[in-house]
Structures are given as C-alpha cells and as structure tokens.
Amino acid sequence: MAAGWAEAVAPTPADLLTAATAAEVSASVRGAVAAARVGMRAAVAAPAGDALVLRGLLHEAGVEDDEMTVVPVGSGPVRIYCSHCRHTTVAVAAIGAVVPCAGCGLGLHVYYHVSRRSGHFLGFQEDAEKLPGGGGGTQ
Ligand SMILES: [Zn+2]
Known part of the structure; x- marks a missing residue:
C-alpha cells in the first residue's frame, strides 16, 4: 500500500519508511518531519495499534490532521x-x-x-x- 502511495505522488519526492513496528520507525519519522518543508504530507499504513502510535508521533511533531492519512491494515x-x-x-x-x-x-x-x-x-x-x-x- 505505502509503495503505491509513493508512486501516486511521483514525481513529487517521497520518503518511504518501512519497519515491523512503530517503535522501529519512530526516529526515522521524526527525522523526516524535521527535514520536511511546507506542503509535506504523511501517510501511515499499519496495524491499528502502531497506526495510532505513529499518528500521535506525527501530531506531536507538528503535522496537522489534514496533512496526514492513516489507514489501519492487518492486525496487531x-x-x-x-x-x-x-x-x-x-x-x-x-x-x-x-x-x-x-x-x-x-x-x-x-x-x-x-x-x-x-x-x-x-x-x-x-x-x-x-x-x-x-x-x-x-x-
Ligand atoms: Zn494498572
């Protein structure tokens, strides 16, 4: 799913961050948000528990609700x-x-x-x- 999102926004640059858990990708997400410029968008596809944690992390980093898409997939x-x-x-x-x-x-x-x-x-x-x-x- 996430790879499809990156392809859909091409040629706009997109960072595709993948990991098995929210904890494993948290530092990379914080770094990507810190390096982002005006107009950035974030998309999360993860089991509900990890999706909620990453949504909270994005919110804490200053990403507004209308700048993120969160889709729960799978189970966990x-x-x-x-x-x-x-x-x-x-x-x-x-x-x-x-x-x-x-x-x-x-x-x-x-x-x-x-x-x-x-x-x-x-x-x-x-x-x-x-x-x-x-x-x-x-x-
Ligand atoms: Zn208790």
Missing part, C-alpha cells in the same frame, strides 16, 4: 493506558475487551477513548462500578 497489538497505575499494557484486544494490566494486575476494560498524543487506549478497572460484596447500592 494495541496499547492500553491504565488509569489506575499509569502503566501501558500491550495486548491484542478490541474495544470493550478486558485485559489484565501488566502493571497492577487489574482487569482493564478497553475503553474507546484514544489519546491523540500517545495513541494509547484508555483502560479502567472492569468492575469499577460494582460495590464490594456484590450488594446493591444507591450511589
């Missing part, structure tokens, strides 16, 4: 930020799933909110609204 893990211990858990999970936090061990509900800065999903304790002992309550 996402990053879930624990609102209780602030650890980030990497797991293959869908929105609404429950995954154990790698930091504190709580079962985290994967909420649909995604940080624009980090690309991490918000996770919170799955049974946070249940009273201890399973009794009813009026909160």
Whole structure:
C-alpha cells in the first residue's frame, strides 16, 4: 500500500519508511518531519495499534490532521493506558475487551477513548462500578 502511495505522488519526492513496528520507525519519522518543508504530507499504513502510535508521533511533531492519512491494515497489538497505575499494557484486544494490566494486575476494560498524543487506549478497572460484596447500592 505505502509503495503505491509513493508512486501516486511521483514525481513529487517521497520518503518511504518501512519497519515491523512503530517503535522501529519512530526516529526515522521524526527525522523526516524535521527535514520536511511546507506542503509535506504523511501517510501511515499499519496495524491499528502502531497506526495510532505513529499518528500521535506525527501530531506531536507538528503535522496537522489534514496533512496526514492513516489507514489501519492487518492486525496487531494495541496499547492500553491504565488509569489506575499509569502503566501501558500491550495486548491484542478490541474495544470493550478486558485485559489484565501488566502493571497492577487489574482487569482493564478497553475503553474507546484514544489519546491523540500517545495513541494509547484508555483502560479502567472492569468492575469499577460494582460495590464490594456484590450488594446493591444507591450511589
Ligand atoms: Zn494498572
């Protein structure tokens, strides 16, 4: 897909950066954005978790939403930020799933909110609204 994008904009120069993970390509992306001139565009094709991380990286580097195209392809893990211990858990999970936090061990509900800065999903304790002992309550 990315090679097709580079061909589509020819003869406009395009840097094609490829890697197995967002972490592997992050430094190259930052360098390409730093060297870019007015009129640059960024396109990302990656599994959703890595695509969100790279989108956050581009945003942090100053790339505006209308200057980037992000297309999730394939499958892979996402990053879930624990609102209780602030650890980030990497797991293959869908929105609404429950995954154990790698930091504190709580079962985290994967909420649909995604940080624009980090690309991490918000996770919170799955049974946070249940009273201890399973009794009813009026909160
Ligand atoms: Zn945690």
